[in-house]
Amino acid sequence: MGFFNFQTFYIFLILVYNIIMNKLEKIFSNQEDLIVFLSVAFVLIVLGFFLKELLIKFKILKDKKEGQKIVSQAISKANKTRDDLKKEIEALKKQKERLEEKEDLLISKEKNIQKDLENIENNKEFYQRKKEEVQNQLAQISGITKADALKKVFQNLEKEHNQDLYIQLKKLQTVKKEILDKKAQEIVINAIEKYSKNIDNNLVQSSVKLENPECKGKIIGKEGRNIKAFERQTGVQLLIDQLPDEIIISSFDPIRREVAKKALTNLLKGDVIQPAKIEEEINKAKIDVLETIKKKGRETAEELEIFDLPEEILDLLGRLYYRTSYGQNVLKHSIEMAVMAEMIAKEVGANSYVAKVGALLHDIGKAVDFETKGTHVQIGMDLLKKYEVNEEIIKAMQSHHGEYPNANLEAYIVNAVDSISAARPGARSDNADMYLQKLEGLERITKQFSGVTDAYALSAGREIRVFVKPDEIDDFKASKMAREIALKIEEELKYPGEIKIALIREKRVVEFAR
Incomplete structure (x- = not known):
């Protein structure tokens, strides 16, 4: 089978050769030109072969030199690494030997220390026993115990230096007190200097200026109807005749005074004053005062940078x-x-x-x-x-x-x-406060009675007006209640002179004509 393949390949080469020669004979018609071409080609092929071999040998030689260089470097590096390792191994061996020596030394010292501790403990017990023996001997000789001896020594020391200790203690107290007093004064004075505002002593009266004194007649009204309605609904007392161009509003309750002042000021701006108009203006004034209360509470909190108080607390703050x-x-x-x-x-x-x-x-x-x-x-x-x-x-x-x-x-x-x-x-002003407490007490006592709707202290506390429910309190009960109120005031309050109790039964009937 192998021979067959060789013959086939040989025949294939002859056929290729014949084909090439036929082609070349067609190209070169002259046989001499063909021979020259073939000779030149042969020479070139031979030269190419030898050149190739030469280049291969040159490359092999170059690669061999580079390989030798690399091997030489690797051997040199390996030798160096080996030497370094040897040095490190030697150093580690020496370090190990030193550590072993130190360990032996420490073990030896530990043993010595242990022996010393045992000796100390033994000596401690020995000296403790000796100490107890000496103390017992001293106690027998002196006739007192150790505790009694210490107590006596301290008593003697205290007795000898008691005066010195007292003087030193008093000195420290005096110096410390002076320092603290000075510091406290500085803090308080600084606080007062940084915050100073005008003092408001508006106590129980407000006033409304009149452009025309003849307006007083409109305020009083026919048979005093207007002034009675005004005082009834506001709980204040209007003092008409004290000043020619002013009306004094008297009440211990500053909110009532403010409502009355606003309402009266607005009424004086109009042409007609009558009970219905009075009631309307008083209601408006109450709303206005309520808004002012809310505003003052919030302004105060903002001024002091307090932002977490409930709304109800701010409203109460505004009332102040x-x-x-x-x-x-x-x-x-x-x-x-x-x-x-x-x-x-x-x-x-x-x-x-x-x-x-x-x-x-x-x-x-x-x-x-x-x-x-x-x-x-x-x-x-x-x-x-x-x-x-x-x-x-x-x-x-x-x-x-x-x-x-x-x-x-x-x-x-x-x-x-x-x-x-x-x-x-x-x-x-202490006197003013006592006066206000008296007025507050009058109203408080009166409002405790069943059937009372309102009570207003007037005339600097010399009169208390009491309004009762007409459906519950008849004439007989009204007289009885007035007497009971008088007795209650006498029992609970102290005051000069006398207080007038005016009990009022008023029934309103409203109807509309259409």
Whole structure:
């Protein structure tokens, strides 16, 4: 099979040769040209063969040199690495030997220390026994125990140096007190200097200026109808004849005075004054005052940068704008306290926000103490708890009249600034406050009786007007109630002179003609 393949290949070569020669004979018609061509081709093939061999040998030689160079470098690098490893191994062996030596040394030292500790413990026990023996001997010789001896030594020392210790202690107390007093004075003076506003002593009267004195007749009305309707609906007393060009509005309740003043001012601008118009203007004035109360509460909170108080508390705060205590405007007093409390709290390291809000809300109960039983402190605490004000703020405000102990550092600050604000020259008037308490007491006592709709203290507390329900109270019951009210006032209040009780039964019937 192999022979057959060789013959086939040989025949194939002869056929290829014949084909090539036939083609060349066609190209070269002259035989000599053909021979020359073949000779040249043969020479070129031979030269190409030898050139190829030469290039192959050259490349092999070059590759061999590069290979030898690479091998030489690898051997050199390997030798270097081997030497480095040998050096490291030697260094590690030496380090190991040193560590072993140190370990042996440490073990030896540890053994020595252990022996020393055992000796110390033995010596300790020995000396303890000796100490006890000596103490027992001393106790037997002296006849007293160790505790008695120590007590006697301290008594002698105290006796010898008692005077020196007392003098030194008093000196420290004096110096410390002087330093603290000076610091306290600096803080308080600084707070007062930074916050100073005019004092408002508007107590129980307001006035309305008249452009034309003849307007007084319109205000009084026919048979006093207009002035009676005005006083009945506002709960104030109008003093017409005290000044020629003014009407004095008298009431201990500043909100009533403000409503009356606004209503009267608007009535004087019109041409006609009659009971229906009076009622309309009073209702408008009440709405206007209510809006002012809301506005003042929010303005106060913004001024002091307090933004988390409930709306109900802000409304109560606004009511203090019309409230006075000892002749001092309660809202201004509270704002003044809040500013000073914040300054002092920052100086002494207390919570300035709790101190500020506690001072601002300390008299919040006075906004409704006309309507609710109890002290204004207790009323204020109940209100703040009801509207979920921070417990620390309640603790800060609850003790400013000594009803509760100071529960935190901020409470001391609130008490201090309350005293500072009240003690400012002209800030308060004790007589005025007693007068206001008398008027408040009159109304409070009267409103306790069943069937009473309204009660107004007038004429500087010399008269109390009581309005009753005509359907429940007849003439006989009215007389009896007036006497009971008089007896109750005599029992609970102290006052000079006498108080007039005017009980009024008024039934209105309204009908419309169409």
